[in-house]
Amino acid sequence: METNYAGETVAVNEDGFLADPSKWTPAIGGAIAVELGVAMSPQHWTAVNTAREEFVGAGASPGLRRLAKKSGMPIKAFYDLFPDGPAKKIARIAGIPKPKSCL
């Protein structure tokens, strides 16, 4: 289905993840964050940008442990910044698919 973020119409799947990651812009990411009730700070953006980099580089959305290792931020920080399902929330804001990893 299609929805509107930051003035742009984009396709999302039924879980709210961007159907086409290449259509993402930081403005869209910001709008999704608002919808999720996440107030974005530089640390939040570090997490989101790390996730996007990992997706573009490795071809798969990173699990939480991978994100923590790559960004250097501890796992606890992720749960503080994005309560309840950090890896999923980060992936949604970053416009990348839902991570499949268990870790």
Next chain:
Amino acid sequence: MSAVTTSFTPTTAKKPEPLKKLCIVCSKGSLDMAYPGLILANAARMDGIEAAIFFTFWGLDIVTDKKVDDLHLSLLGNTSMPIPAMIAGLPGMEHLATKMMKREMEKLDIPPVREFLEILQDSGAEMYACKLAMEMFKIEEKDLVPQIKGVLSAGEFLEKCAGAQMLFI
């Protein structure tokens, strides 16, 4: 032409209620039986589902400081092991098989048990030790890893499981 909405509303019309809380009882202490409970609790936390783990009987080994780094794969009496019992019982086999499994887990980036407990605590999962089992094995709270939130009786743990889905491992 598809409808354009101004805000995204998840379709919940036919989806079943997601889990709110998962309570896991870990009663086994072998390496292969330690991971399922930990991985499930972690997966729950990653999905915003509350998680609590109760370590009882051999499960106490997973949270006992002197034992957590040394959990072994169970070869004998384990119907899933392809190794015949006569060979599985030879000295050193269990140690070798455990080493091999740990190596495979490293390749998949699965953390060692001790680190996994830290990750679980950081994710907000609550971990408890069974009072009765501790008395039986003569273990004291100081012998446990720091991630244990408290020592509970079975009844006290069940109280914490109100409204939760329970799992026995």
